[in-house]
Amino acid sequence: MSDVLIPQMQPATPPPINIHVRWMIGRDMPEVLEIECQSFEFPWPEEEFIRCLRQRNVIGLVAEYDDQVLGFMLYELHKTRYYIMNFAVHRDWRRRKVGSQMASKLINKLSQQRRSRLTLEVRETNTPAQLFFQAQGFRAVNVLRDFYEDTPEDAYLMSYRVRSTERDAICSMT
């Protein structure tokens, strides 16, 4: 008897969801801390979030959907670049483009005239984050040896630069 080909059901990929990105406020903190704890082996305590957010050059964003916080990002403003300090998406909502939409929010702020780069460090063992940032157009530009106090890991310094087409578009508008 010849083999019969049985069609295989592929698990459906959940569709991207449209989040709303807004500034982080005090009452987001419980949800932010929950996401932080499920995302990192060495999570920041609440005091670290508060300490950072008190700095004038640090901005906190959250991704909101249906009144639920699905992700957050803390970034620092420098003269010529933005620096991502902390960034995570709720584990039940990953691979739904929440992270991409948050990263795009920051990428869209870049301009050749002012802040033209976005940088961050990622642990060498954090392959999902490396792949995520690579998919957003970031490139690893340096290896930072023994970067962390908690583990003997190295970090990759990843950077996103505003592209010349973006630069041209911006220049032609000014």
Ligand SMILES: CC(C)(COP(=O)(O)OP(=O)(O)OC[C@H]1O[C@@H](n2cnc3c(N)ncnc32)[C@H](O)[C@@H]1OP(=O)(O)O)[C@@H](O)C(=O)NCCC(=O)NCCS
């Ligand atoms: C990294 C992180 C923020 C990505 O958020 P996300 O909302 O799941 O990402 P997206 O759905 O926008 O992913 C966009 C693309 O990035 C890539 N990507 C994201 N997660 C990936 C993974 N686990 N493995 C491989 N590629 C991945 C894929 O190309 C993906 O597109 P696809 O799903 O169509 O294949 C999330 O995995 C996270 O919170 N991780 C734990 C915390 C962390 O490591 N933060 C970064 C610290 S530097």
